[in-house]
Amino acid sequence: MRFTGSEVVIKTLIDNGVDVIFGYPGGAVLPIYDAIFKQNELRHILVRHEQAAVHAAEGYARSTGKVGVVLVTSGPGATNAVTGLTDALMDSIPVVCLTGQVPTHLIGNDAFQEADTIGITRPCTKHNYLVKDVHKLSRTISEAFYVARSGRPGPVVVDLPKDVVNAETNYEKLGKIEHRSYRPVTHAEPSAVEDAVTLVESAERPIIYSGGGIINSGDRASKLLKELARVTGFPVTNTLMGLGGYPGNDPQFIGMLGMHGTFESNMAMHDCDVMIAVGARFDDRVTGRLSDFAPVAKKIQIDIDRSSINKNVFVDIPLVGDAANVLEAFLAVWKKRKSTTNKKAIENWWEQIERWRKVDCLKYENSQSTIKPQYALQRLHELTKDLDVYFTTEVGQHQMWAAQFLRFDEPHRWMTSGGLGTMGYGFPAAMGVQIAHPKSLVIDVAGEASFLMNMQELSTVTQYRLPVKVFIMNNEYMGMVRQWQEFFHGGRYAESYTDSLPDFVALAEAYGMKGLRATKPDEVDDLITEMIAHDGPVVADVMVEKMENVFPMIPAGAGHHEMKLGSDDDVAPRTEDGMVLV
Amino acid sequence: MIHGRWGIEVSGVERHTIACIVDNEFGVLARVVGLFSGRGYNIESLTVAVVDVERELSRITLVTSGTRMIIEQIKAQLGRLVPIHQVIDLTDEGPHVERELALLRVESTGEKRAESLRIAEVFGARAVDSTQESLVFEITDTTDKLDSFIDHMGPLGLIEIARTGVVAIGRGAEVP
Ligand SMILES: Cc1ncc(C[n+]2csc(CCOP(=O)(O)OP(=O)(O)O)c2C)c(N)n1
Ligand SMILES: [Mg+2]
Numbered sequence: 115m116r117f118t119g120s121e122v123v124i125k126t127l128i129d130n131g132v133d134v135i136f137g138y139p140g141g142a143v144l145p146i147y148d149a150i151f152k153q154n155e156l157r158h159i160l161v162r163h164e165q166a167a168v169h170a171a172e173g174y175a176r177s178t179g180k181v182g183v184v185l186v187t188s189g190p191g192a193t194n195a196v197t198g199l200t201d202a203l204m205d206s207i208p209v210v211c212l213t214g215q216v217p218t219h220l221i222g223n224d225a226f227q228e229a230d231t232i233g234i235t236r237p238c239t240k241h242n243y244l245v246k247d248v249h250k251l252s253r254t255i256s257e258a259f260y261v262a263r264s265g266r267p268g269p270v271v272v273d274l275p276k277d278v279v280n281a282e283t284n285y286e287k288l289g290k291i292e293h294r295s296y297r298p299v300t301h302a303e304p305s306a307v308e309d310a311v312t313l314v315e316s317a318e319r320p321i322i323y324s325g326g327g328i329i330n331s332g333d334r335a336s337k338l339l340k341e342l343a344r345v346t347g348f349p350v351t352n353t354l355m356g357l358g359g360y361p362g363n364d365p366q367f368i369g370m371l372g373m374h375g376t377f378e379s380n381m382a383m384h385d386c387d388v389m390i391a392v393g394a395r396f397d398d399r400v401t402g403r404l405s406d407f408a409p410v411a412k413k414i415q416i417d418i419d420r421s422s423i424n425k426n427v428f429v430d431i432p433l434v435g436d437a438a439n440v441l442e443a444f445l446a447v448w449k450k451r452k453s454t455t456n457k458k459a460i461e462n463w464w465e466q467i468e469r470w471r472k473v474d475c476l477k478y479e480n481s482q483s484t485i486k487p488q489y490a491l492q493r494l495h496e497l498t499k500d501l502d503v504y505f506t507t508e509v510g511q512h513q514m515w516a517a518q519f520l521r522f523d524e525p526h527r528w529m530t531s532g533g534l535g536t537m538g539y540g541f542p543a544a545m546g547v548q549i550a551h552p553k554s555l556v557i558d559v560a561g562e563a564s565f566l567m568n569m570q571e572l573s574t575v576t577q578y579r580l581p582v583k584v585f586i587m588n589n590e591y592m593g594m595v596r597q598w599q600e601f602f603h604g605g606r607y608a609e610s611y612t613d614s615l616p617d618f619v620a621l622a623e624a625y626g627m628k629g630l631r632a633t634k635p636d637e638v639d640d641l642i643t644e645m646i647a648h649d650g651p652v653v654a655d656v657m658v659e660k661m662e663n664v665f666p667m668i669p670a671g672a673g674h675h676e677m678k679l680g681s682d683d684d685v686a687p688r689t690e691d692g693m694v695l696v
Numbered sequence: 697m698i699h700g701r702w703g704i705e706v707s708g709v710e711r712h713t714i715a716c717i718v719d720n721e722f723g724v725l726a727r728v729v730g731l732f733s734g735r736g737y738n739i740e741s742l743t744v745a746v747v748d749v750e751r752e753l754s755r756i757t758l759v760t761s762g763t764r765m766i767i768e769q770i771k772a773q774l775g776r777l778v779p780i781h782q783v784i785d786l787t788d789e790g791p792h793v794e795r796e797l798a799l800l801r802v803e804s805t806g807e808k809r810a811e812s813l814r815i816a817e818v819f820g821a822r823a824v825d826s827t828q829e830s831l832v833f834e835i836t837d838t839t840d841k842l843d844s845f846i847d848h849m850g851p852l853g854l855i856e857i858a859r860t861g862v863v864a865i866g867r868g869a870e871v872p
């Protein structure tokens with residue numbers, strides 16, 4: 115039987131297990147929208163800006179482990195998607211983005227709504243395809259799914275000229291996709307695994323440092339990581355992306371590390387003698403000054419992407435492969451060899467870590483009159499911790515406080531823009547999470563400035579009755595920018611005041627949503643309770659202390675051991691180099 | 697002991713010749729070039745041509761330089777590109793043959809003409825075109841030899857140079 119290219123697109127998506135796509139129509143994709151109209155297996159969610167479509171797909175992907183799918187038109191549709199694609203690339207989120215394109219005979223002619231989508235998205239995708247032949251359409255889309263989800267996941271663009279989706283072809287369900295050249299390595303070399311076990315046996319001040327790779331690898335990886343922690347008794351720290359990959363309520367968990375991580379995890383990283391990195395890429399926000407990064411540690415790194423190894427930090431034992439497979443191999447060797455750790459040394463190490471923990475680095479001065487952002491998040495955590503809840507965030511101070519004060523006991527519950535730091539990520543991502551988990555509570559912890567960047571999606575959540583809760587930590591500042599200006603630019607708050615804010619409660623109501631506001635600490639619990647209880651979308655405007663700073667903090671260009679605990683400490687950049695860091 | 701990208705002790709800069717076997721498809725070269733420009737790596741030379749028509753494979757040969765850590769990064773990054781089948785570091789793999797071709801157009805009359813022909817002979821270059829006032833030489837050799845030949849021709853009326861960049865291949869019977 116003959117099908118149009120558009121019908122083939124829909125069939126191929128369904129055959130790849132897709133049940134929902136996030137998109138926005140336009141001239142170049144009209145035939146595909148027509149095909150969407152004529153069926154009812156595949157659900158389409160109409161966003162209000164293409165960037166939001168990609169973030170929604172990311173939220174969907176991150177909270178389910180499946181591939182998120184996006185459909186946008188040519189030209190401005192594709193260029194609007196670029197931020198989302200870059201975000202997905204940086205955080206290794208599997209996304210397939212179908213972009214419309216002008217007909218093949220017009221490509222290169224500066225046709226109406228033509229953009230060089232393949233050229234523009236080449237550096238911000240894991241791979242991209244231009245389909246010029248309708249007979250290759252189905253195979254290419256299936257290959258895009260394979261590339262997006264295998265190895266180190268990432269976004270893949272498939273550019274679809276209008277004549278190709280209008281042409282006719284046969285359709286056959288494809289078997290297993292084997293790519294001609296793309297072969298992700300999945301299992302580490304056995305001899306390197308043996309070496310790693312030997313090193314771990316001898317460790318006196320060890321640390322396990324795990325990242326987003328644990329979550330991408332899947333629940334098996336999280337379980338095996340727990341087992342590794344159990345059999346060794348080692349402390350575990352997570353990156354921002356890795357939160358939930360190891361249970362936050364576990365006594366061996368010592369908190370997030372990095373610029374705003376806990377004192378105990380950063381000090382332990384600095385002093386450790388053996389480090390086991392799992393699915394973490396030694397990002398500059400994590401390492402601080404490289405020459406002071408874990409200076410005496412022997413390092414083991416488990417990563418599926420060879421290019422993540424020895425990129426910033428020299429690693430002694432690289433284990434290239436899927437985190438779950440490598441952890442499994444490691445534990446098998448550990449059992450076979452009946453390995454043990456240096457119990458006495460590990461005990462001493464834990465005593466040291468407990469001393470650091472006692473510093474209580476997240477303590478803050480609470481107030482009776484103004485809502486401290488930390489307090490609001492503590493209450494949010496307390497009142498939601500027993501619920502089936504997912505959190506997303508925007509980018510800024512609120513994001514860091516959320517990472518510090520919320521707690522994640524399982525993977526997939528925490529969605530944040532780590533690598534790119536995209537303001538405007540959290541709200542559309544929350545929509546994607548809510549679509550995937552219609553019965554769950556989904557909360558976007560937002561800053562007022564970030565929320566402004568994608569608040570057009572209020573219309574989307576209203577249309578689809580998505581009961582997403584936007585919890586705005588409203589400090590009327592681009593707080594993170596203001597904090598850096600306070601520390602590094604003499605308190606000159608250039609353009610960081612969020613002037614002319616809307617009345618968020620009235621704004622919510624304008625969309626027929628519920629709006630809530632708290633201005634005093636004693637209103638916070640009621641606001642949260644009402645927000646949770648409401649069976650529909652809510653915008654909660656929580657007016658927090660304007661000048662609060664995020665601590666602890668490793669000043670830019672400093673080492674982990676130079677962490678600052680509060681504003682009495684000097685947080686100026688340590689070096690000239692530090693001053694130019696972002 | 698610590699190797700890093702910014703401001704940190706960097707071991708010596710090495711020059712490597714790397715061959716990539718790639719799908720001969722639209723955009724592959726842009727991916728490779730984009731990788732180098734996007735990540736700030738050096739490209740000293742780059743050549744590309746189809747080497748297997750049936751299997752639609754091309755070979756890209758590139759010469760790059762950087763610290764050991766950067767070279768390893770470059771290879772890992774190249775290996776990550778979806779249409780790349782194989783990355784071969786010829787410099788690391790040991791004995792290999794490197795060749796480059798250059799064409800030199802020289803204004804040459806009288807004594808200079810005889811002199812340039814004599815030097816060409818020494819370098820094993822061939823005159824492939826000749827007019828009353830000019831010669832075109834072709835030389836195929838290592839990059840060093842080409843540089844040296846060009847230096848010699850400079851004072852003898854060198855007008856224009858075209859070079860292909862390096863192509864290279866391993867030695868012996870082993871399949872890479
Ligand atoms: C798209 C984008 N533009 C600019 C920035 C730089 N930036 C980082 S945090 C921040 C301020 C965020 O303000 P807000 O959302 O109110 O959060 P707060 O820090 O006040 O909690 C800015 C402008 C960014 N991360 N993303
Ligand atoms: Mg703010």
